[in-house]
Amino acid sequence: MSDFVVIILAAGKGTRMKSILPKVLHRAGGKPMVKHVLDAAKLAGARRSIIVVGFGAEEVQAAVQGEAEIVRQEEQLGTGHAVRMAEPLLSKEPGTVMVLCGDTPLLTAGLLKNLYESHREARAKATVLTAILPDATGYGRVIRSEDGSVEKIVEHKDATEAEREVREVNSGIYCFEREELFSALTEVGCDNAQGEYYLPDVLTILRARGEKIWAIAAENYQETLGVNSRVQLAGVERILRQRKNKALMESGVTLMDPANTFIDADVTIGRDTVIYPFTWIEGASSVGEGCVLGPSSRFSDIRIGNGVTAQFVYAHECEIGDGVTMGPYVHLRPGTKIAAGVRIGNFVEVKNSNIGEGSKLPHLQYIGDCDMGAGVNMGCGTITVNYDGRKKYRTVIGNDAFVGCNSNLVAPVTIGDGAYIAAGSTITREVPSGNLGVARARQKNIPDWEDKRK
Ligand code: UD1
Ligand code: MG
Secondary structure (H helix, E strand, C coil), rough: CCCCEEEEEEECCCCHCCCCCHHHHEEEEEEHHHHCCCCCHHHCCCCEEEEEECCEEHHHHCCCCCCCCCCCCCCCCHHHHHHHCCCCCHCCCCCECCCECCCCCCCHHHHHHHHHHHHHHCCCCCCEEEEECCCCCCCCCCCCCCCEEEEEEEEEHHHHHHHCCCCHHHHHHHHEEEHHHHHHHHCCCCCCCCCCCCHHHHHHHHHHHCCCCEEEEEHHHHHCCCCCHHHHHHHHHHHHHHHHHHHHHHHCEEECHHEEECCCCCCCCCEEEECCCEEEEEEEEEEECCCCCCCCCCCCCCCCCCCCEECCCCEEEEECCCCCCCCEEEEEEEEEEEEECCCEEEEEEEEEEEEEECECCCCCCHHHEEEECCEECCCCEEEEEEECCCCCCEEEECCHHHHECCCCEEEECCCCEEEEEECCECCCCCCCCCCCCCCCCCCCCCCHHHEEEE
8 A cells, every 4th residue: 555645846937848837737638737747646645745836836726726735935946945845744744755746747656656665665765766768868867886776866967978878867756755855855955057956966865874775767768758848748748648549449439540539638438439530528528428529529628428429519618418419510608508319510509508308409500598498499590699788698498399490589588388489580578388479570572563663
C-alpha cells in the first residue's frame, strides 16, 4: 500500500511558453497539466496533496479548488525554495514526501507507485526518477560516480560540454524522507547559472552526509517528459491523445481514424460505439454504448445515452437520451435535454430547452427556452420567438402537438396537447388542447388578373 504525501511545484511562470496563462494551466489532452499530475498522484495513493503556487496563483488555485491544499511561493527562487514553502504544512507528517512538477502531464500512477516502492525497498533518504532521453537538451543531467551511484545532478545551464553529453536526466520526480529533505534544504545555496535554489542539490547534500540516495530509471521515458515550450506542449498533446484513443479501442470503442479523433482524458465511452473522423469529445462528457458519432462533430460536457446517431453536430452542456438521431448540422446549446427517440436534423438549433420523447425537429428550427412534450411534430422552419430585446420567455408545447411549417411561436405562449397550428401562423396567444390555431391572413384570389394587367 502506498502511503505518502505529495508536493506539486506549480509556481513558475513558464517563461518559455510566452503566455499570460501560468504554464501548468495550459491544457494537454483537454485538461490543465497540473490536473494530470494531481490525478496521477492521487491514483498512486497520495494521502495529502499540496500544490505550490506563485505566478497566477489565483488562477491555479481556482483550477484545483477543493482537490489539493495550496501554499504560496511569492517569489520564484527555484525548485528547492518552492519545496520549502510546504514545510509548515508537513511538520507533523511522518514518512515519505513525493515531489512532482506541475508540467509533466504524461506521468502515470503506475510509474509513481514504482518509484515509491523502490524508494521504500532501498530504504533511501532520497530517490530520484531518471530517464534516458534521445535529446536531453534543457534537462538536469544525472552524473554518476564510478560505482554507478548518483553523485549529483547538473542543470543544463551549469553543465560542462562533457556533462551535456549525458543522456540520463532528472525527471523532476522524487521521493524523500521528510526530515532529511527539509534539513538538507536549509543548506541549499543559489550559486549557479540561474541564481536559484535547486531542489536536486538536496541529493548532493544528503550524499555528503553519508545518507543513502537512490535513483531508478523510468522504463518509458515518455512518461517523464516535461513541458517548457509550446512545441513540447504539442508533443505531449499528441501522446495523451494517442494514449486515450488506444485505451478506448482496447475497451471496445471503434475509432475509424484515431489520428483524427480527439477525446479528452476524462471522457467515458461505452462499447460498440463507433466514432468517425474529425470528432472532438471534450471535458466531462460521457457517451453510452452503440452510438455512431461524427464525422466532424464536437461534443463538450455532455451526456449521451445509448444508440445515439450524430453527424456534423456541435453540442455542449446538454443531455441526449437513448436512440436520438441528430444531424446533419445541428447545434445544441447549454441547458438542453433531449429525451429518448427524438429526431433532430438539417440545420436545427436548440437552446435551454426540454424536448420530450419521440418528438421531431427535422429541418430548419430554432427552439429556445422551450418545454416541449412527447410526440410533437415541428414543421419545417418553425421557431420560438423567445426574446423581446430585453427578456427571454418560455414556450410550452403539449404532447402530440402538430406545428405547421414556418410558424412563429411568440413567447410566453402555450400550445395545448394535441393542438394544431396552421402553417405560416404567428401565434401570440394560447392554443388550447385539440384546437387548431390559425394566425395568418386569409388567401384572396383576384380573378382575371393577367387580363386586367394588359
Ligand atoms: C527541473 C529540474 C531539472 C529537471 C527538469 C525536469 C531543477 C533545478 N531542475 O528543471 O533537473 O531535469 O525539471 O522537467 O529543479 N517551480 C516553482 N517555483 C520555482 C521554480 C519552479 O514552483 O521557483 C516549478 C515550476 O512551476 C515547474 C517546476 O517547478 O512546474 C519545474 O520548474 P522548471 O522551471 O520547469 O524547471 P526545469 O528547468 O524544467
Ligand atoms: Mg520544466
